[in-house]
Amino acid sequence: MNKKEIIDILKAENTEGVLIKADTIRRKYCGNIVHLRALIEFSNFCKKQCVYCGINSKIKNVIRYRLSENEIIETAKKASELGFKTVVLQSGEDDFFGTKKMCSIIEKIKELNVALTLSLGEKTKEEYKAYKNSGADRYLLRIETTDEKLYKKMHPNADFKNRIKCLYNLKELGYETGSGILIGLPEQTVDSIADDILFFKKLNADMIGLGPLITHKETLLKNYPCGSFELALKALAITRILMPNINIPATTAMETLLKEGRKIALKSGANVVMPNITPEIAKENYSIYPNKQGINALDKIELENLKNEIISIGDTISNDYGTSKNFIAQKHL
Numbered sequence: 001m002n003k004k005e006i007i008d009i010l011k012a013e014n015t016e017g018v019l020i021k022a023d024t025i026r027r028k029y030c031g032n033i034v035h036l037r038a039l040i041e042f043s044n045f046c047k048k049q050c051v052y053c054g055i056n057s058k059i060k061n062v063i064r065y066r067l068s069e070n071e072i073i074e075t076a077k078k079a080s081e082l083g084f085k086t087v088v089l090q091s092g093e094d095d096f097f098g099t100k101k102m103c104s105i106i107e108k109i110k111e112l113n114v115a116l117t118l119s120l121g122e123k124t125k126e127e128y129k130a131y132k133n134s135g136a137d138r139y140l141l142r143i144e145t146t147d148e149k150l151y152k153k154m155h156p157n158a159d160f161k162n163r164i165k166c167l168y169n170l171k172e173l174g175y176e177t178g179s180g181i182l183i184g185l186p187e188q189t190v191d192s193i194a195d196d197i198l199f200f201k202k203l204n205a206d207m208i209g210l211g212p213l214i215t216h217k218e219t220l221l222k223n224y225p226c227g228s229f230e231l232a233l234k235a236l237a238i239t240r241i242l243m244p245n246i247n248i249p250a251t252t253a254m255e256t257l258l259k260e261g262r263k264i265a266l267k268s269g270a271n272v273v274m275p276n277i278t279p280e281i282a283k284e285n286y287s288i289y290p291n292k293q294g295i296n297a298l299d300k301i302e303l304e305n306l307k308n309e310i311i312s313i314g315d316t317i318s319n320d321y322g323t324s325k326n327f328i329a330q331k332h333l
């Protein structure tokens with residue numbers, strides 16, 4: 001698919017065929033298997049000012065929290081006891097957890113025999129290296145948009161080139177590397193979304209997460225409409241068609257915007273779900289956007305319902321680490 005073909009699909013009204021094709025490709029290359037990841041949002045302190053994000057440093061109306069090292073490890077233990085084979089540690093860009101603290105947390109979580117994904121934002125190559133040496137396996141860092149002008153508007157005091165550099169550093173260090181974008185940023189065009197998708201391919205990302213923007217009333221984007229679910233779904237399906245063996249989550253933003261969003265995404269190329277295992281009091285304040293939905297991993301019924309939903313669309317739940325097939329293929333080169 002070239003850029004023009006991508007744009008045509010992004011603009012098209014009837015894309016049923018593309019969604020079915022993405023589903024077929026996912027099943028052929030990744031199997032009839034869905035991977036579950038336990039997400040721990042361990043700190044909502046953030047030094048960045050991403051204009052769309054409800055926990056950016058400018059937002060005063062949010063209770064800031066940090067889980068203690070012990071709470072993080074206990075939560076990860078719970079995830080492992082519940083059968084999760086991957087733990088995802090996510091936070092705002094919070095310098096409180098310096099390299100030493102982070103490495104100690106990573107080492108303890110790795111004793112639980114789980115794959116560990118980090119999503120902590122932009123760090124130096126040395127920091128990424130230290131995390132890797134402590135046992136971290138994967139890293140998620142969305143580029144958010146590859147349109148440099150738009151990136152600058154959306155991210156005051158941030159450096160687009162550094163973000164790109166971070167992604168290549170992660171790749172170089174041997175991380176299973178994830179990126180992704182927001183769909184529906186103000187002034188974002190389908191042309192730029194096509195560039196984003198081509199960037200995923202150029203980076204040779206192992207995982208891609210994308211979702212619609214959900215506007216937050218405390219942010220500068222409060223008067224903007226939310227992103228389009230359909231457009232996000234088309235972008236997901238095209239990404240799957242172009243990158244058959246990567247991992248793609250049905251993101252929480254997609255299920256927040258549409259009740260059946262998760263199921264639809266899983267039937268259109270996605271093969272991962274990330275239930276949230278953050279302790280309840282903390283979770284409420286990880287308000288990146290309003291009405292954040294998603295599976296509560298600590299609720300047995302919710303988790304059971306998710307498993308039933310996965311079975312209902314012809315999939316089984318993975319019982320391995322769920323390493324991206326794209327990553328495995330590179331290791332064998």
Ligand code: 5AD
Nearest residue numbers: 052053142182212213214253288289
């Ligand atoms: N709506 C949807 N997604 C958002 N994110 C941040 N703010 C919002 C929002 N208002 C996404 C970003 C970030 C990820 C953790 O959450 O893409 O990378």
